[in-house]
Amino acid sequence: MFKQLVIGGGSLSLLLLAAQIQANTPNAPVISWMPADYQLQHGSVQVPVRWDMWWGSNGNKWYLHKNDSAVYSAALTADGQNAQSGSTTLTFTQPGSYQLQVSLCQVSGATEECAQSGITTITIGGSGGTVPDPVEPDPVEPDPVDPDPVEPAPTNPAAPAKPVFGWSENSVTLTGGSANLNLSWNMWWGNNGNLWQLKQNGAVVHSAALTANGQQAQSGSTSVNFSSTGNYNFVVSLCQQSSSALLCTDSDIKTVAVTAGSGGDNGGDGGFNPWTDLDMTAWPHPLKQSNQAYSNTTGKKVGAYFVEWGIYGRAFHAADIPAQNLTHIYYGFIPVCGANPSLQAANPQGHAALVSQCAGKPDYSVVVHDAFAALEKGYPGDVWDQPIRGIFAELYRLKLAHPHVKILPSVGGWTLSDPLYQVGVNPAARAVFIESMIDFIRTYDFFDGIDIDWEFPGGGGATPELGSPQDGAGFATLMRELREALDALSVETGRDYELAAAMSGGVQKLSVVDWEDAHQYMDYINLMTYDYYGAWNGVLGHQTGLYPSANSPISGFSADEAVQYLLNRGVPPDKIALGAAMYGRGWQNVAGVSGNNPFSGTGGAGIGGGWEPGIMDYKKIEADFMGGPEANGVNGFTVGWDDTAKASYVWNPATNTLISMDTKRSVREKGAYILQHQLGGIFAWEIDADNGHILNAMHEGLGHPQQ
Missing domain, CATH: 2.60.40.10 (Immunoglobulins)
Incomplete structure (x- = not known):
């Protein structure tokens, strides 16, 4: 590891200096994979350069060196032990061989302590060829641990590029x-x-x-x-x-x-045995951001969804999960082979990856979606000949460090539920699915069961034409046959396995399912008591309200209505978990507001500034619009509270911007409701959007004391 020191203004003892280096030197950055050869066109070529530091001590400045000379620098915001990254574009006008290296530094006064990446060598040709596309592929990226592959441009311009x-x-x-x-x-x-x-x-x-x-x-x-x-x-x-x-x-x-x-x-x-052979030097990781340690004195579920694609733009990795504060981690998402028109329409590149993963496998088998993310990406402690790396190796490490945590693969989701409509009603499809699912959790045996996220039995999902009245009975049959298969696996392994399902929080969609039959095979029913309202239309309402408000536009769209419906159908309360939203849904150009109540108006387009229109991470809302977890608002926004719905929102009357979300206050109310009705617990979507304050409130609402 390279350390660069600039000392001025007096002397410093060697002992203090050594301690300061140890404490402040950032972790080493890694330059992302890039083609080794480029060609000048019209006298120049632009070369994008990106780097990542996956976890460890942060820096507050980075440099890009070209042939040992710094040619670019930029400031960074340190964020504890969380991932950092940076990128820029270099312009080359002369052919030749160039060595690129990144320095990630912690600058404090006159002292600058740096860690350097390895050297990446590129060659600039003098003529011909094709300039590579400066947009980095996403979500699949090459492994930063491996040597940079050489990929010359194809000699036949009509032929595909080189694999x-x-x-x-x-x-x-x-x-x-x-x-x-x-x-x-x-x-x-x-x-x-x-x-x-x-x-x-x-x-x-x-x-x-x-x-x-x-x-x-x-x-x-x-x-x-x-x-x-x-x-x-x-x-x-x-x-x-x-x-x-x-x-x-x-x-x-x-x-x-x-x-x-x-x-x-x-x-x-x-x-190789991942239970005994993985390097555990870096584990367990400390709690990060604002997460505080709690004692789960009630024994109730405190779960969260962790998404595979979060390791890319969100830079949130398994090492960032506050595992000691969770009882359950749901891994989203595991896809099902077969016709997936929802995914094809929403994410053609993701669909192509799934088609590739399903090659040679029967329809209704389950597979890993992004093989690089799940199985191949290198993390600290991994070695080149390790047969399983990526997120799955990290989850083995997490399970070893926190054996109390249940980790379940979540199958389906909004754009991956299409094949589940056949799994539910077609016995042959269901048999293939269940056999494949059991083989999947037998192979990746850090998993502790199965979570089905079929959106939604009866229809109303991403592909509107899918769904039938038979889905309700089919869901119950699927639960029964999955439970039988998990029980048989328990005899084989000696372990207990959980069966859960993420279900709509709306009464109409819940009413389709044969709950009297289904619930007896299930450990948890995770009610998605969020997404009730959003910028897909102009209807304004609390997207994650606990109770209906006085003028709720749609009946059956609140957590209490969903819970009471299941209880009336005979579902035991300890199998029901409420959902908390670690994000907000919002509208721009809200019009027709009366009485200073923004929900009396009509919403316009979805808010921007998040990962997709209309949605924003809680941590960004708190920082940009609330001014803190208990604050009253900043930047023209006020924090509102509906005491009937027990729901939070932020509102800017000058810009007519409204965001509905969970806050610490509303999540504490959900916890009190869980205790009042003796429900099974609480879970959240999705953990990378939190800064710790929502998860802390999940514990506080359940009465869990800080450690």
Whole structure:
């Protein structure tokens, strides 16, 4: 680790200086993958450079060095141990070889302590070629631990760009006469293909169709089985197939050595066991941001959803989860193979990744969606030949550090629920799904059960034409058969498994389900008591209200109405969990307000400034509009409270901007309601949007004391 010191204004003892270096030096940054070759066009080329520091001591300034000279610097805001990142674009006008390096620094007075990244070398050519697209692919990115791959521009401009093998072992060991190896590839930018093939020693052993999407990234993966020793050469061909031609671009050759095993290990991974072999040096992590430690004296569930894509723009990783304050973590989302028109319409790149993951698997199987994020991304403590890395390895570490936490894969979600409509009513589809689901949690055995997020039985989800009256009985059948399968797995493993479902918080959608049958197989019903109102239309209301307000526009849209409905259907109260929102939904250009009540008006377009229109993280609302968790508002906003609905909001009458959200006050009210009605607990969507204050309030509302 590089440390740069500038000392002025007197002397400093060596002991104090050493302690200061240890305490203040940031963690080392990593330059993101970038092509190794660029070409000048019209005398120049722009090269985007991005870096990440995944966790550790923060810096407040960073530098980009080109051939040992600083060519760019920028200030940063330190945020404890949380991730940091930065980016800029360099303009090159001369051909040659250039070495790039990032320094992440903590500047204090005359002292500057820095950590440096590794060196990335790029070559600028003098003519021809194609300038790479400066937009970094998202959500799939190459592993920052691995060496930078060399990706020259394709020689045939009509052929697809060159694919690159993802990281995997270069050797495997036969156990019981066989071994498996997962091989994946990526094409980070350039001409797309509509077909890919895997060749083993020159023969095609796998092929799959792809959905072309302009110049965007593509990827694919498959599993290869070995039954004999030897060296095997693999090549990926990315092709554009038409009625008259097949144009392909090959990857470099990857050689895999297969050796004979001595028996007794757990497969072709050389006997790696994530429960015993992961480096746990950095774990457990301390609580970050404003999270405080609480003692769960009631034993009630305090859960939160953690999303796979949060590691990208949100820079929120498993190490940032305040695990000691949670009883349950729900991992969103696990997709189901088959027709997924909702995902295809909302996220074509995500759909292409899912199609690739499902290649060779039957419809209604479950798979990992973003293989890089879940299984391949390098984190501190990972090593190059570790067969499982990414978020899943981090969740093994989290489980080892906090064994009390239940971690459940959540299947479905708003854009991934389409296949569940067949799973619910088609016995053959359901059989494939359940077998695949059990195999999934057997393989990734840090998981403690299954969470089904079918949005929604009976219809009303992202694909309006899906849904039928049979879904209510189908949901109950799915719960029964999943419980039977989990109980059988318990006999096999000796562990207990939970079965939960995230359900609409609206009475109309709840009324579709055969609750008298379904609840007996379930551990928790997570009521999504949020998203009641939002900027998809101009109807104004509390998006996460506990009770209906005096003039609620829609009946059945409050937490109390949903809970009372389930209780009247015979659902035991201790199986019901209320949902808290770690985000707000808001409207611009609210019109027709009367009596200083913003909810008396009509909403306009959704607010901006968040990850998607109409939605904003709680932590940003608190900082920009509330002025603190208990404050009365800043920047022209006031913090409002509806004492009938027990709901919070912020309102700016000058700009006619309204945001409805949970705050510490409203979440404490939910906790008191849970205790009053002896419910099972509380959960939140989604943990990366909180700064700790909402989770703290979840404990405070349940009467849990600080440690």
